Amino acid sequence: MNMFDELAGGDLAATGLNVLQVNVGLKCNLSCSHCHLEAGPTRSELMDAATLDAIAATAEAVRPRIVDITGGSPELNPHLPAFLRRLHDAGLPLQVRSNLAILMEPGFEHFFDLYAGLRIDLVASLPCYLQENVDPMRGPGVHAKVIAAMRRLNALGYAQPEGPRLDLVFNHPLGPYLPPCQKGLEDAYRAELAKHGVVFSNLLTITNMPLGRYLEELESKDQADGYWQLLREKFNPDTLPGLMCRKQVNIGWDGSLYDCDFNQALGLKINHGAPDHIRDFDQEALAARVIVTGPHCLGCTAGAGSSCGGSLA
Numbered sequence: 218m219n220m221f222d223e224l225a226g227g228d229l230a231a232t233g234l235n236v237l238q239v240n241v242g243l244k245c246n247l248s249c250s251h252c253h254l255e256a257g258p259t260r261s262e263l264m265d266a267a268t269l270d271a272i273a274a275t276a277e278a279v280r281p282r283i284v285d286i287t288g289g290s291p292e293l294n295p296h297l298p299a300f301l302r303r304l305h306d307a308g309l310p311l312q313v314r315s316n317l318a319i320l321m322e323p324g325f326e327h328f329f330d331l332y333a334g335l336r337i338d339l340v341a342s343l344p345c346y347l348q349e350n351v352d353p354m355r356g357p358g359v360h361a362k363v364i365a366a367m368r369r370l371n372a373l374g375y376a377q378p379e380g381p382r383l384d385l386v387f388n389h390p391l392g393p394y395l396p397p398c399q400k401g402l403e404d405a406y407r408a409e410l411a412k413h414g415v416v417f418s419n420l421l422t423i424t425n426m427p428l429g430r431y432l433e434e435l436e437s438k439d440q441a442d443g444y445w446q447l448l449r450e451k452f453n454p455d456t457l458p459g460l461m462c463r464k465q466v467n468i469g470w471d472g473s474l475y476d477c478d479f480n481q482a483l484g485l486k487i488n489h490g491a492p493d494h495i496r497d498f499d500q501e502a503l504a505a506r507v508i509v510t511g512p513h514c515l516g517c518t519a520g521a522g523s524s525c526g527g528s529l530a
Contacts, residue, residue, distance in 0.1 A: 240481060367417070
């Protein structure tokens with residue numbers, strides 16, 4: 218039994234299935250210093266058209282509350298537009314997790330009209346509102362590109378009354394610490410970004426998991442052990458009912474099934490007798506499965522908790 222299971226009181230079970238999270242590839246235009254999947258320009262993994270077709274057929278049958286599309290940079294998958302149009306035409310709610318900087322690159326501007334035309338909600342990573350913190354993490358000029366992309370999206374109706382959502386994600390690894398209060402930080406984001414003339418819908422605070430590049434950084438500074446200890450000390454049982462893994466399935470670029478994006482980073486497929494590939498998708502079995510856990514799960518249950526939708530408690 219790992220230290221998460223000890224604190225959680227045993228096995229963690231799914232309680233339904235209302236989110237399909239689809240990672241369409243690990244290729245990205247950025248190499249962010251905190252990326253748990255270690256995505257970047259040198260990665261070649263991209264979901265092929267056949268796997269996307271299988272996922273679309275599954276989504277049409279399951280009718281989840283939302284299909285949540287992520288990467289890497291999803292826009293680098295050449296099959297993404299056709300996939301989005303098919304799901305939209307099937308009446309399925311969609312959101313795409315974008316770094317937004319990609320939309321300002323030559324050859325990708327058409328995604329502005331595609332997203333707005335299909336009214337696809339966007340979740341954009343902006344790990345800090347200050348350029349001096351963002352660019353060292355993500356690359357020179359990224360903060361300016363994100364602000365420019367937000368201006369264009371606002372002009373297309375994003376984060377406006379009756380328009381599609383434009384949520385931002387805070388996950389700045391200032392060190393071995395938990396995120397600050399989501400509501401208070403959201404107010405600070407609004408005030409600072411208003412100086413640039415842009416608005417957004419909601420701020421989501423996500424705990425940085427001790428995985429991938431962030432773990433490497435912690436280890437290089439001899440901070441990893443202290444961070445693990447912090448996560449354990451701040452375990453909050455009130456977060457357990459709302460953990461994202463309990464109502465979602467994460468689908469990797471090759472069609473493998475995971476309980477969450479973090480398990481995907483570790484190669485921990487769905488187990489305990491439930492299907493682990495899209496070709497064997499079984500809604501009933503997956504909705505009641507035992508979740509694969511590990512010490513990293515403490516990151517989702519520490520303090521106010523953390524999920525792809527922000528804090529939990």
